[in-house]
Amino acid sequence: xxxxxxxxxxxxxxxxxxxxxxxxxWTRFKKQKAAMVGAMVLAVLILSGLFAPFLTPxxxxxxxxxxxxxxxxxxxxxxxxxxxFSARPFVYTYERQRSIKTNFRxxxxxxREARRYVVLLPKGxxxxxxxxEFETHLFGVDKGYIHLFGTDSTGKDIFSRTFHAINTSMAxxxxxxxxxxxxxxxxxxxxxxxxxxxxxILQMITDAVRTIPTIPLFMALAAFIPAEWSAEERFxxxxxLLGFIGWPTLARRVRTHLLAERSQExxxxxxxxxxxxxxxxxxxxxxxxxSYIIVDLIISFPYMVLSETALSFxxxxxxxxxxxxxxxxxxxxxxxxxxxxxxxxxxxxxxxTLVLAFVFVGDGLRDAADPYADTKK
Amino acid sequence: MAxxxxxxxxxxxxxxxxxxxxxFIVFSLMELVPGDxxxxxxAFKNSAGAAISIEDxxxxxxxxxxxxxxxxxxxxxxxxAFQGEFGDSCILRLNISQLLGQKFWLSLGICLSALALAxxxxxxxxxxxxxxxxxxxxxxxxxxxxxxxxLPNFLLALMIMLFSTVMFGDSLTGLFSKEFRDAPWDYARxxxxxxxxxxxxxxxxxSATAFAIxxxxxxxxxxxxxxxxxxxxxxxxxxxxxxxxxxxxxxLSPIINSLGFDLNRIFNELPIVALILTLTExxxxxxxxxxxxxxxxxxxxxxxxxxxxxxxxxxxxxIILALTxxxxxxxxxx
Numbered sequence: 001x002x003x004x005x006x007x008x009x010x011x012x013x014x015x016x017x018x019x020x021x022x023x024x025x026w027t028r029f030k031k032q033k034a035a036m037v038g039a040m041v042l043a044v045l046i047l048s049g050l051f052a053p054f055l056t057p058x059x060x061x062x063x064x065x066x067x068x069x070x071x072x073x074x075x076x077x078x079x080x081x082x083x084x085f086s087a088r089p090f091v092y093t094y095e096r097q098r099s100i101k102t103n104f105r106x107x108x109x110x111x112r113e114a115r116r117y118v119v120l121l122p123k124g125x126x127x128x129x130x131x132x133e134f135e136t137h138l139f140g141v142d143k144g145y146i147h148l149f150g151t152d153s154t155g156k157d158i159f160s161r162t163f164h165a166i167n168t169s170m171a172x173x174x175x176x177x178x179x180x181x182x183x184x185x186x187x188x189x190x191x192x193x194x195x196x197x198x199x200x201i202l203q204m205i206t207d208a209v210r211t212i213p214t215i216p217l218f219m220a221l222a223a224f225i226p227a228e229w230s231a232e233e234r235f236x237x238x239x240x241l242l243g244f245i246g247w248p249t250l251a252r253r254v255r256t257h258l259l260a261e262r263s264q265e266x267x268x269x270x271x272x273x274x275x276x277x278x279x280x281x282x283x284x285x286x287x288x289x290x291s292y293i294i295v296d297l298i299i300s301f302p303y304m305v306l307s308e309t310a311l312s313f314x315x316x317x318x319x320x321x322x323x324x325x326x327x328x329x330x331x332x333x334x335x336x337x338x339x340x341x342x343x344x345x346x347x348x349x350x351x352x353t354l355v356l357a358f359v360f361v362g363d364g365l366r367d368a369a370d371p372y373a374d375t376k377k
Numbered sequence: 378m379a380x381x382x383x384x385x386x387x388x389x390x391x392x393x394x395x396x397x398x399x400x401f402i403v404f405s406l407m408e409l410v411p412g413d414x415x416x417x418x419x420a421f422k423n424s425a426g427a428a429i430s431i432e433d434x435x436x437x438x439x440x441x442x443x444x445x446x447x448x449x450x451x452x453x454x455x456x457x458a459f460q461g462e463f464g465d466s467c468i469l470r471l472n473i474s475q476l477l478g479q480k481f482w483l484s485l486g487i488c489l490s491a492l493a494l495a496x497x498x499x500x501x502x503x504x505x506x507x508x509x510x511x512x513x514x515x516x517x518x519x520x521x522x523x524x525x526x527x528l529p530n531f532l533l534a535l536m537i538m539l540f541s542t543v544m545f546g547d548s549l550t551g552l553f554s555k556e557f558r559d560a561p562w563d564y565a566r567x568x569x570x571x572x573x574x575x576x577x578x579x580x581x582x583x584s585a586t587a588f589a590i591x592x593x594x595x596x597x598x599x600x601x602x603x604x605x606x607x608x609x610x611x612x613x614x615x616x617x618x619x620x621x622x623x624x625x626x627x628x629l630s631p632i633i634n635s636l637g638f639d640l641n642r643i644f645n646e647l648p649i650v651a652l653i654l655t656l657t658e659x660x661x662x663x664x665x666x667x668x669x670x671x672x673x674x675x676x677x678x679x680x681x682x683x684x685x686x687x688x689x690x691x692x693x694x695x696i697i698l699a700l701t702x703x704x705x706x707x708x709x710x711x
Contacts, residue, residue: 208398211637211687212680213644220406220676306529310649313531332535338542345539348532355527 025291028368035364042357045350049166053127056160057140061321064125065155066145068096072108074150074158074343077118090115091146116141150343153331161323162347166354168324169305172239176304177297179243184250185293191251192258193281199255210248218245218307219316231322238317242304250296257289291369299362302355309351325351385696392692399684400455407673408447454677463678473678481682484651487574488643491581492636495589498582500632503593504620507601518590525587530646534580534653580650581643589632589639596631600624630702637691644683 019027029035048055058064066072077089093114097107122140126133140146149158191202221241225234261267262285270280311317312326320327325347331337332344416434445453457463463473506518528536600606601624609623699705 204394205398208395208402211395211641211684211691212399212402213641213683213687215645216648216680216683217403217406219648220403220680302526310529310531314649314652329535338539342539342543345535348535352527352532356523359523359526 025365025368029364032364032367034360035368038357038360038364041353042361045166045354045357046170048163049170052160052163052167053129054134054136055138056157056163057122057124057137057146058157058160059125059127060156060161060164060323062154062156064157064160066147066151066157067155069094069108069145069147069151070096070155071153071341072147072151072155073341074346075147077146077148081112083112083115086115086117089118091118091141092116093144114143116143116146118146149346150341152328152344158328158343158346161328162350164323165325165328165347166350168235168318168322169308169351169354172235172242172308172318172324173301173304175236175239176242176246176308177301179240180246180250180300180304181293181297183243183247184254187247188251188254189258189281192255193262193277193285195259195262199259203255206248206251210252214245215307215310218242218311219314221245225316231319235318235322238308238311242307246300246304250293250300253296254289254293257292258285261285261288295362295365295369298358298365301362302358305351305355305358381699384699388692388695392688395688396459396685397455399688400458400681401451403677403680403684404451404454407677458678458681463681464674473675476675477678477682481679484647485686487577488581488640488647490574490578491585491643492640494578494582495585495639496632498586499589499593503590504597504625506590506594507597508620518594522587522591525584528583530580530584531649531653533583534650537576537580538653577650577654580654581646584646585639585643588642592632592635593628596628597624600627630698630705633694633698633701636694637687640690641687644687 029039052060058066072094075091075094077091079086079089093111093116095109095111097109118139119142120139121136122142123135124137124140126135128134145157147157147159149162151157152161187202187206191199191206218241225237229237267280267284270284275283308317308324309326309329312319312324313329315330318324318327328347329344337344461474463477502518506515509515603624606619606623609619614622
């Protein structure tokens with residue numbers, strides 16, 4: 001009896017001591033409920049962003065607009081009304097007209113008799129993955145359009161735009177983080193590995209860059225973008241900027257870590273064996289803190305997304321037809337929107353969820369990547 | 378004392394050097410903006426109906442000193458900048474220091490109040506969170522600090538506007554009521570200002586508070602587990618006296634140290650919040666300068682002002698730390 005207990009204990013220990021760093025982090029990560037929930041939400045959101053063209057019924061650009069339903073309120077599918085029950089959910093037909101009766105203002109009337117039934121996998125706007133064109137969407141209606149989150153002032157479907165916007169934000173964030181990462185690695189790496197006067201000068205520059213408030217600086221830079229640039233060019237420029245401004249914090253952490261690590265015995269041993277600086281950095285120092293860097297990257301991701309949102313919001317970032325939360329929020333401060341079209345704010349909920357999920361996962365990973373987390377408590 | 382003076386001078390030099398580096402970065406960026414002031418001046422004349430030529434632009438360039446080498450112009454700019462003189466705005470054609478003067482102090486006042494509010498809330502709440510074992514309180518606070526990040530200030534401002542418009546029919550924008558906008562400062566105007574300024578202060582303080590609570594809590598929980606606290610408790614010091622005398626004092630130093638960067642974060646949010654709440658008196662001038670008109674002189678001056686106040690705060694906190702923290706004091710005085 002006690003034999004089996006010991007052997008089980010032994011096995012656990014063996015598994016613990018022979019596990020790779022990745023396995024250890026995963027084991028610790030799994031224990032945190034909030035982080036796991038965050039990870040699942042994040043996975044769902046990212047996947048729905050990636051498959052947005054399929055999951056959403058319409059093209060998010062002006063091509064997919066509904067001319068008959070501008071600034072339209074959200075349509076909620078129903079199963080029954082005064083005209084009877086239907087196993088297939090439906091929405092009503094909305095008609096927009098103006099005449100002398102409405103004083104020549106556009107007015108939308110709801111035709112409760114004309115139902116639009118929800119159908120699965122209808123053919124609609126074209127989209128392409130890897131060069132192959134598709135036109136099947138997850139859902140739609142048999143006649144006309146369906147707008148779960150309503151439409152904006154040009155009749156674009158807010159539901160479709162929201163999911164496409166997740167994609168854009170993730171792309172901007174990824175490019176920004178990757179650039180910031182490489183700059184931080186280069187500058188922080190050189191500064192931390194060589195130390196001495198190189199370190200002092202690089203640190204002074206890093207500190208100076210850190211004292212400039214980023215968003216105002218960012219605005220100054222984004223204002224350079226010539227008006228004739230296409231949406232895609234703007235997109236890459238903005239992502240580049242995010243990266244070029246985001247590196248100092250990360251560079252500092254890389255440097256601190258390298259300064260601590262480079263005086264360790266294993267570095268000395270490698271140097272005594274005749275290893276070059278490049279070899280020591282790549283083979284010995286970098287692997288010693290990859291996990292921290294990854295965690296840092298995930299933590300800095302929401303900041304990138306939020307900076308982009310803020311910038312696009314004031315009109316200096318992305319522009320139509322690229323979709324992002326900031327672009328979608330551009331006109332919401334007008335009294336008209338605040339009073340009459342509150343569904344413009346629905347995408348905000350998705351973005352709060354996205355950022356929160358990132359924060360939870362980042363925090364969980366940070367705790368999980370800390371090798372002393374178990375011994376501390 | 379001489380050593381302390383030496384330290385202060387050294388710090389001041391370092392702050393000055395940082396400002397010089399920053400000014401170089403800002404100045405270079407402003408140079409990168411397509412077109413220069415001469416072209417804008419002449420373009421203005423053109424729009425007023427005068428015929429212009431390339432020669433006119435060249436003459437204007439010489440008049441403004443834009444034909445001088447890059448380094449020389451930067452030297453001149455920074456020399457004047459330290460005297461608070463930034464020349465004229467390219468578009469508005471007004472003296473920049475006059476234009477910014479009061480607006481800058483108002484903005485700085487709002488940001489500093491937001492910072493003060495953040496720490497007035499965060500220090501007691503953070504200490505309570507670190508010492509309490511109540512899981513509901515802890516999780517609640519954790520959620521609040523997460524919201525501080527996930528609901529950035531400008532979204533919060535939008536939400537508050539949405540709410541107040543729907544509920545009260547007033548969007549709570551602007552820093553002054555209509556009748557006080559251009560009035561001289563007197564009691565009634567101050568009261569009107571205060572009755573409106575709380576909203577931007579609250580919104581700007583929102584994420585700063587969330588961050589600060591997290592920092593205070595982390596620092597306190599680190600310090601509370603240390604042996605000197607146990608030792609003090611063993612000597613019979615208990616309750617609030619124990620917390621205030623030992624771990625709180627230790628936790629305070631890193632907080633003072635990071636004040637400059639907290640202010641940086643608030644400055645980040647200022648222009649956008651100002652735009653949403655239409656605080657024409659504050660940061661939205663920057664957006665105006667950049668987005669609407671490409672006014673590089675004005676934008677450069679504003680960024681320089683913002684950075685200068687952060688560097689100043691950093692300098693002041695360094696001195697405060699040297700005075701209050703015995704560990705740092707002894708390392709300076711040897």
